[in-house]
Amino acid sequence: MRLLFVTPELDWPLRSGGQIRQWNTLQALLQCGGVDVVVLRSPGRHLSPEAYAGCRRTIVASRRWILPTNAQRRAYDSTIGRLRLAVTTVRPFEYLGPRNAGLKSWFANLVARERYDVIWIGKPTCANALGWRDCTRTILDGEDYEYVREFHLLNHSAWYGAKAVNYLNLAKLYRWERRLPHWYARVIRCSTHDWRRLPADNIVVVRNGTELPRATPQRSPESRVLFVGALGYAPNQMGLEWFVAKVWPAVRQAIPAALLDIVGGDPSRALRDHDGQNGVHIHGFVADLSPFWQRAALSVVPLLAGAGTRLKIPESLAHEVPVVSTKIGAFGLDLGAAEGVWQEDEPAAFASRCCELLRAPVEGMVAARQGKAIVATSYNWQHIQAQIANLAREVAAPADLPHHDVTVR
Numbered sequence: 001m002r003l004l005f006v007t008p009e010l011d012w013p014l015r016s017g018g019q020i021r022q023w024n025t026l027q028a029l030l031q032c033g034g035v036d037v038v039v040l041r042s043p044g045r046h047l048s049p050e051a052y053a054g055c056r057r058t059i060v061a062s063r064r065w066i067l068p069t070n071a072q073r074r075a076y077d078s079t080i081g082r083l084r085l086a087v088t089t090v091r092p093f094e095y096l097g098p099r100n101a102g103l104k105s106w107f108a109n110l111v112a113r114e115r116y117d118v119i120w121i122g123k124p125t126c127a128n129a130l131g132w133r134d135c136t137r138t139i140l141d142g143e144d145y146e147y148v149r150e151f152h153l154l155n156h157s158a159w160y161g162a163k164a165v166n167y168l169n170l171a172k173l174y175r176w177e178r179r180l181p182h183w184y185a186r187v188i189r190c191s192t193h194d195w196r197r198l199p200a201d202n203i204v205v206v207r208n209g210t211e212l213p214r215a216t217p218q219r220s221p222e223s224r225v226l227f228v229g230a231l232g233y234a235p236n237q238m239g240l241e242w243f244v245a246k247v248w249p250a251v252r253q254a255i256p257a258a259l260l261d262i263v264g265g266d267p268s269r270a271l272r273d274h275d276g277q278n279g280v281h282i283h284g285f286v287a288d289l290s291p292f293w294q295r296a297a298l299s300v301v302p303l304l305a306g307a308g309t310r311l312k313i314p315e316s317l318a319h320e321v322p323v324v325s326t327k328i329g330a331f332g333l334d335l336g337a338a339e340g341v342w343q344e345d346e347p348a349a350f351a352s353r354c355c356e357l358l359r360a361p362v363e364g365m366v367a368a369r370q371g372k373a374i375v376a377t378s379y380n381w382q383h384i385q386a387q388i389a390n391l392a393r394e395v396a397a398p399a400d401l402p403h404h405d406v407t408v409r
Helices: 017-030 070-076 079-088 101-114 124-130 146-155 163-183 192-197 234-254 290-295 312-318 347-359 361-378 381-395
Strands: 002-008 034-041 057-062 118-121 132-141 184-189 203-205 224-228 259-263 280-284 298-301 323-325 341-343 406-408
Touching: 002 017, 002 101, 002 124, 017 034, 017 118, 017 381, 034 101, 070 079, 079 163, 101 124, 101 132, 118 124, 118 381, 124 132, 124 163, 132 163, 132 381, 146 163, 146 234, 163 184, 184 381, 192 203, 224 234, 224 290, 224 312, 234 259, 234 347, 298 312, 298 347, 312 323, 312 361, 323 347, 347 361
Parallel strands: 002 034, 002 118, 034 057, 118 132, 132 184, 184 203, 224 259, 224 298, 259 280, 298 323, 323 341
Antiparallel strands: 132 406
């Protein structure tokens, strides 16, 4: 098989859940045959060849084609400009950007010349930038529903002048994501819960996963709570600020020795101001999380907004660390208290559950082991890679199939 994989740039080591998903998809496709990769890279960024090891060719295109232009950014910054953007284009704000006919023609010619059996596009914004729609052999990883994430973010934000315009954009984003299955052979979502939102016959569920430790974790839990996540991601930032302001003080009042470890790149100024205060420690991006998993009595996923599923919950259970999450944070995962995942939305209840696990870490670890058994079968990247490879083989078309359902827009 000849395969083409399109992805935003991948750092090495991988820095976010989205990058981990893209890299594991690539590893699955490499099991099927020769893979060419088109990397949409930000100007000035160094390409990490380790992330694309094993590929036949790595082709770099500019990521600026999937980002808004300077004029669009300036317009977006004003209420009137944002309204004008909303009513003068059918594309949601998330899909704005320059219209580059040359890039689209180049990509269409590449596909026609190489006659790939399967084209796998890792993000809807990448497909949009390339102007690519193909109902015969293209698989689009839709990941999360962006309209769901934006809905939660809007509902939890204070009123501002352009908020009504953003709700208008939300309706456009919903309509856009609803149409994706009409444009591609398969569209992937992260959970059966997301499949039920906008069901279609060619939507396939491919879960997020984690790697199981090669050896049984040597756990020595202390009075430590752990948060892991990309802090530049708006839902993570919003949820963590809520946790630090409304939940953590109650935990510290009940257990003064409790410590909070926050691990993730790009923390906001507001979060950095908490570093070293009230038992909070911000560590930035960490490549090896093993020491943090060994010492944590529990991890927290205090999301108030988001879509899809969180990789950090299966990862925590894989290390036998129980989790306290909001319902949104645990959305889409078939894991509950019996498997070491407790869901609490009210600050007092969230704090109380954290305190219970801090006081009885062994009981939490026993429940997390039950969750680990489910993770090993249902949320294991090794098994998920096999599913991805099988999906690619299923969609692979004969080399002489005419390209009658391909459009470039």
